[in-house]
Amino acid sequence: MTTIINNNVEKKHIPLRMCIVCRKLRPKQELLRMGRSEDGLLHHDQKRTLKGKGIYICLNNGCIKEFLTGKRFRRMHLNRLSGDLAAILQQISENQTGMKGEPQEREQDDKS
Numbered sequence: 001m002t003t004i005i006n007n008n009v010e011k012k013h014i015p016l017r018m019c020i021v022c023r024k025l026r027p028k029q030e031l032l033r034m035g036r037s038e039d040g041l042l043h044h045d046q047k048r049t050l051k052g053k054g055i056y057i058c059l060n061n062g063c064i065k066e067f068l069t070g071k072r073f074r075r076m077h078l079n080r081l082s083g084d085l086a087a088i089l090q091q092i093s094e095n096q097t098g099m100k101g102e103p104q105e106r107e108q109d110d111k112s
Contacts, residue, residue: 017056021063021070031056032092034085041082061096064089 015028034042034057035050045054055078057067067073068089081089 019058019063020055020073021057021066024058026058028056030059032059032088037082040077041080042078042085043082044085044088059092061093064093068093 016025017028017031017033018025019031033045033048033054035045035052035054037043037050042055043050048054057063067078
């Protein structure tokens, strides 16, 4: 939606959030939001309605792998994932590994 004021076009505000892994600002809709529930587990907050401050992560393979295996996140106790969130992250990781990109390039480098 745009608003026209004095023949100038004003663009709609796009909320930005920061990925906790790579620390890059991105539009909120491009990131996966997670929130901690009362049981202490991180849950996928698809509707973005869980109470408290949520954390956001990019949907790229590098950020997901670092989030799942990084020492920094284990110390923060962010590795306690609910079953639905673990499945979502695993599915994203598998889908991106099968695509052209980093894994296939490494195989070519090994042959050289």
